Amino acid sequence: MSDDLKPTYTEKGKSFERDMSYVPDRILAGERSADPDDAAYGGRDPERDGITRWPVEPGRYRLVAAPACPWANRSLIVRKLLGLEEVISVGLPGPTHDKNSWTFDRDPGGVDPVLGLERLQQAYFNRYPDYPKGITVPAMVEVESKQVVTNDFPWITHDLFFEWQEFHREGAPDLWPADLREEMEQVMKRIFTEVNNGVYRCGFAGSQEAYDDAYDRLWAAMDWLEERLATRRYLMGDAITEADVRLFTTLVRFDAVYHGHFKCNRNKLSEMPHLWGYARDLFQTPGFGETVDFEQIKAHYYVVHTDVNPTGIVPKGPDLSVWETPHGPEELADG
Incomplete structure (x- = not known):
């Protein structure tokens, strides 16, 4: 997440302010009406809010989540609780990085074995060549194009539950009763x-x-x-x-x-x-x-x-x- 980079402060009192704007796209199962009461949308209308829909498809995406990061750790836990290990692969950046990006320095040759990337930053630049914000984890990356799909961390775990239910393990917990x-x-x-x-x-x-x-x-x-x-x-x-x-x-x-x-x-x-x-x-x-x-x-x-x-x-x-x-x-x- 962006707190892993240089913190930003407000002028008054120098309080830490977290930048909560992320790549807002969603991986969604099928077509739904844009009902703000639909739990899958949580009040966000993809068409209205300029959110691109990506289809739920086993093997299409790789979850890049550094174990060191608490926000990424959430996604690793939810993936395991729901039994999605065989459906969504995972890339694990190392715990330390420079100002530019998380790196796959703990993988052989310093390269993610599925994406073939040395830095998560490359997946962001593959989609947005001039991406101006912090390179954050967790991030869902499309394996074939090596492009970031979303890094909107609260919605990643939300959608693992609501959108991937067809692939949940038997007896998976109801994380959103x-x-x-x-x-x-x-x-x-x-x-x-x-x-x-x-x-x-x-x-x-x-x-x-x-x-x-x-x-x-x-x-x-x-x-x-x-x-x-x-x-x-x-x-x-x-x-x-x-x-x-x-x-x-x-x-x-x-x-x-x-x-x-x-x-x-x-x-x-x-x-x-x-x-x-x-x-x-x-x-x-x-x-x-x-x-x-x-x-x-x-x-x-x-x-x-x-x-x-x-x-x-x-x-x-x-x-x-x-x-x-x-x-x-x-x-x-x-x-």
Whole structure:
């Protein structure tokens, strides 16, 4: 995502502002009426909003998603939860990059074995020769043309669920339950603004005032989540939803990166019993922990963010084996 490049600030208070404009195209199954109430559209009309439709077609697209990036990590989790591994291939850029692009430096010869590209930037330029914005992950790339289709990260995971249902594995979770969707949208909105993006607003704050505001908002939301999870296993009840995926990728990076690197240091995640038990529960659920690479996560933040960590030194800790420890109610009661 563009936060991996140079952060941008507003003039007043030097607050971090995330650029949320992406390649807006969608990979859609069949033809639908442009009904703003249709969950597949989420209020966006492809014709009205200038969104190009791409067809759902197994093997046509490659998901490029760096494990280091929390926004890309979402797509890796959803792909596994839904059983789409044989339908949508995945390219895995390495954790560090220069100002221009993510690179496939961990693949043999430094080249993605399917796309034949050294840099994700090439897929963007294949479609938009003068593409002016950050080269972000996750990105869906058409294999044959080697062109980026979309990098609109919230819609990538949304569409993996709604548009690729014909290819979901048997027993795949209902990540967007109809009866909970309205409340879930509100929960996810607060998680995004205050937690997912909140840690970045702390870490990239350009003034004490901006940092203090971001810090207070982050911890107000973390306390709200701690209270919410005191009475339920998952954010929306007794089943995993997209909301859990979106929160998990921030929580799993919290103690290893955000607590120190981004100055989110009121306390550690491991000191919040309900959030900590919840996070370990998800980590140990198939589809979650197997997509997490702590070595790459730490290398990315501590090496790429030279404004925050100019020495490039990567900390050895924390002890990450704690993610495999028991997380049941009896352990929470004892903790």
